Amino acid sequence: MQKSKRVEKPLPIWQGRRRLYLAGLVAMGIAQAVVILGVGMLVARVFTRIGNSPDTGTVADVALPLALIAVAAVVLAVLRWAERVCAEHLGQDYVVQMRLRLFRHLLRANQRVAQRWSHGAMMLRFVTDLNGLRRWVALGLGRLLVIVTTAVVVLGALTYLQPMLAGLIAAVLLIGLLIGGLIGSGLPAPTRAARKYRARLAATVNDRVSTVSTVQAYLQEQREMRRVRRQSKDLYRELLGRAHILGFLQGALEATGVLATAALLIAGLGLVGEGRLTAGDIAGGMTLTGLLLSPLRDLGRIFDYWQQWQISHEKIAGFMRLPARRPRTATPAAVDIPPEGPGHLRARGFAIDGLLEPCDFDIEAGQHIVLEGANGVGKTTLLLTLAGVLPLQRGSLELDGCPLSAYGDMALRRAGIGLVSPDLGLMRGSLARNITYANPGASEQEIAAVIRDCGLAELVESLPGGLKTRLSEGGKNLSLGERKRVMLARTLLIGPRLLLLDEMDAHLDSQSLKLIEAALAHFQGTVIEVSHSHRLSLKKRQRRWLLQERRLNEITNDSVEDLC
Template sequence: MRPAGRRTTGGSVASLFRLTAGHRRSIAVATGLTLAASAVGLAQPLLARRVVDSGARGEVLWPYLLLLSALFVAEAGAGATGRFLLDRMGEGVVRTVRHGLVSRLLRLEMRELDRRRRGDLVSRVTADTTLLRDVVSQALVDLLTGCLVSAGALLLMLWLDPLLLLLVVATVVLAAAVVTTLLKGMRKASEQMQSSVGAVAAELERALGALTVVRIYRAEEREARRIGARVDSAHGAGVRAAKLAAVMSSAVELAVQGSFLLVLVVGGMRVGSGGAESLGDLVAFLLYASYLVMPLSSVFRAIGLIQRGTGAYLRIDEVLALPEEPAQPPALAIPGPPPPGTPPALELTDVRFAYVPGRPVLRGATFTVPRRGLVAVVGRSGAGKSTLFSLIARLHDPDAGIIRFDGRPATALSRQECRAGIALVDQNTHVLEGTLRENLTYAALDATEDDIVRVVRLARLGDVVRRLPGGLDGRLGDHGGTLSAGERQRVALARALLARPRLLLLDEHTSHLDAVNETALTEALGAVTRDCAVLVITHRLATVRHADRIVVLEDGRTVASGRHDELLAGSPAYRELAAHLPPPDCCGG
């Protein structure tokens, strides 16, 4: 729960001002220039007063007119320079915030990331920060300078004519009361609009990510209506915010224009009746009354913009407050030297885990993976096989039990240390937008051309290289859209092999391969296991039969382990599984 102060205008201003850390010098210079321009502007009515009175006395006017022109030029130059500095500062703040958001999102705890919609998170990096830029580059300084300039104008008006000032203050206070009543609704409408924009991005990302399914099942109109509902919600909130802003603007405009008319009528009557003030005084007062329009408008506009920006800031701040993966192990868990002898590459002891408390997925997984050879994990769907890989890759941490890498507890190592020796090919076969070469070398940026040729041969990607325009430097499209499912799987496998890991994790790595490619890759893995440990999840009998050890997982527990023939003879659970494993010549398409 956020502190209540952040929901008030003062709290919002303080929170937004903290974002400008590192840019305070630019803000000070820009504010100084803006105030200087405003001071020059405040001097102009006094000079105009002198021109009017001097003209009435028949004095020479051109020096005053020349000075007045110089003041106009100085005001424009100082104002333009200050505005540029503020805009540049706003871009700098947004860059810093976006860097922070991107860094946080890429390091979020997986549990937290799984609860969030990707499109909404992207919207916070793009749409919300864009609105924030307008707030920090305009609203904060406009609020400060507007208040100071308004105060200066009011003091000069007080000096010229206190009675006329009372008329101006009365109308301005009335406008301020109207604006104050609208601020809460403005903030609420803005928050709803930003949330709806994020929902639009999330729904669109959902539909585009499954566009094949959408089209095959003729759901374009249904998805368009679903996304359109979010668009309509954003539109409705935006219209409400615009309506409130229009009322606020009109209230300020009416107050200032009304006060101007009152001053003109009352002041004109006083001058006409031979009052104390001169025509020059009335002209100067009227100029200040009209001059008051800009700073007062900027103050009320800044307040409204801050209310809209608060919604964006809270959404950004929510992401920045989300927990990320700890970079280092606990201070008390400093890893010591590896144990004597040759410990296994991986060891799990009574590992337990639940994504949701009270609904365990793993209830006691125990097995080891030697430094060389292939270990297969088999079990029914939902037995916890893929969850095991998430724990081994340190995407999640077990609720109980111990995972050891080379004899060292995972909790005594940083995640980077654990992952440094791991490569993973999962069921999703992630292929990134870019070239084939960029995808292959993603985990091995210093790979040589010979290394790349080697993994291309092992993964049987020669036909892909020959087909792509540009060969290894040919682009694969978003999510590898130019490749078939089997080709994406081979690209992911080649990427993993190029990293030369100590532990290679394969999750259904042949599920999309035909029998010829599956046989070839199975033979290639035989060579790979001479250099590293391979842990594979599979439903393919060809892989299981040739594994050095098979681990049987049932309801989150390790119930048996051994070679294929041993388990057929001694494990009823494995015999039942083996009876349903696809035969070696079954292809996945």
């Protein structure tokens, strides 16, 4: 069998229309630089005029520059608003595409591997990690792009107009960056630790929400409270340590801005005394420094967003490395899958690594195979492989003469393989949505027929909303027998010719078992059933298979045939 070599990777930020948003942020940085330069020049002009005529005409001389400064302030505010909106567009567009890619990969992932992840860890990928990506892209990268563009344009222009002043301002900004990098280097450790404890806490709470009845039944409320309290304290401690570093970083950047401004003023006064700069130049330089240092204070948050981005990106990349269930191959045009068939299954060299040695078998149409074996030998895995939920590892399978191993998921569905298993539980939503989930295009007549055949008519009538009644997660507001009949109806609605049943008769009372048997009495195809109790009686020729020690055996009245 071919194996998929395609691995989903996190999206580059600069793809698609995000390039337009990035270009827009650069343009806004340039525009802000122009406004800041204009404000600096206007301030220098005001101080120069005041210095030239300190006693007369000062109001008239400075009225126009002051008015232009007020206009520039409004323009700068509008640019900051537009920057924030554009950056959020950038972040949201990236996260939406990333979320869809994550969800698509989840739907395609090998579920035996994916189940090793706790629900809490899985939710971290879709909530915390995606939010970490959004923060960096929108609030970190977007802001940093504008800050760098603005600083480069302003310093470039000043280098041409006032090289000495440009050098002083560049030195101020460089000092701030060095201090921020030095202090921020301590952020990764507490950030990773806080993430680890947050994941543990989320996994604990998620698990206890679904098993609260177990906790109550064994009177373990206080024990679980101690566990959550301990995990909350661990998270609290790491977040507090992270807050200390971030607060120190923010304070250091603020102090650097004040001290650097003072140093600029002292150095500028010395240059004024030497006649190399004017008082107006110093006033304009101080204004430019203040306007450039204001976004510099955001570097603490930007550095924090970058650290979160690195960790989130690493975790998402790990999730993307989950192996896919099967390669996405198209159905070859030369082979036609008949829409209907009797349900004859043929296997040659069929094997599951570590669970089943290569074996050959034929199941005639309409037969009932009862698969037995001890817990953990691989019975459910065998059914999931036959159904295409898990990838076929070795060998070939044919249903009514069609080699299923060469086809993708839609081909298997058209071939008519249906699976009823506890691993394929009910979903939150209406009863109608659950019944028609595998065949949303089913007609009202088909839905009514499957409801009748599966003995669900009385249940539908008893529910206050009928088919519109919403089921809770896993269908827990229904009894076990009702859930199994809904799952059976969902599968029968696709019209399978091969029906795979996993512990269908387990934990059912006699009445529920009779309803299941009555529903299957209408099914004409082939049935493969995993069962320990052999309680399900169908009007079909029955064969018994035993899976043990990685070999498949057929048991008859007087012999055991090894199929491997």
